[in-house]
Amino acid sequence: MVQGQLAPVVRVVDWQLPVIRRTAVALGFALLALNILDLVATKVIIERFGGFEANPLMAPIIGTPSGVLLKIGICVGVIVLATRITTARMVTFLRLAVAVYVVVTTVNVGQIALLAF
Numbered sequence: 001m002v003q004g005q006l007a008p009v010v011r012v013v014d015w016q017l018p019v020i021r022r023t024a025v026a027l028g029f030a031l032l033a034l035n036i037l038d039l040v041a042t043k044v045i046i047e048r049f050g051g052f053e054a055n056p057l058m059a060p061i062i063g064t065p066s067g068v069l070l071k072i073g074i075c076v077g078v079i080v081l082a083t084r085i086t087t088a089r090m091v092t093f094l095r096l097a098v099a100v101y102v103v104v105t106t107v108n109v110g111q112i113a114l115l116a117f
Contacts, residue, residue, distance in 0.1 A: 020091055024082035027094035032075040034101035039068060041108035049115045
């Protein structure tokens with residue numbers, strides 16, 4: 001490969017498509033569940049303990065119906081895309097997104113546990 005050239009695309013074999021699709025959809029639903037848990041935990045921290053939203057993009061809309069619809073709508077869109085786009089890169093992206101939200105949700109739930117006791 002010549003320097004500066006893009007890496008070759010790895011082709012997915014036909015028998016791999018259902019496995020990749022199922023994995024992508026499962027990761028999409030995990031992302032949806034983690035986002036809902038993040039919304040609930042953030043709302044508890046703000047209302048019960050006087051906390052604040054640290055994300056400057058979400059701070060103005062957190063707790064509003066439009067903010068909830070935005071987060072859930074994005075997750076549902078990701079699930080729909082996951083059923084249509086069957087690439088290993090999509091699965092890698094979803095794994096990364098789920099990993100990030102696992103950390104975010106763990107921090108939020110940990111804050112609730114520390115503040116409550």
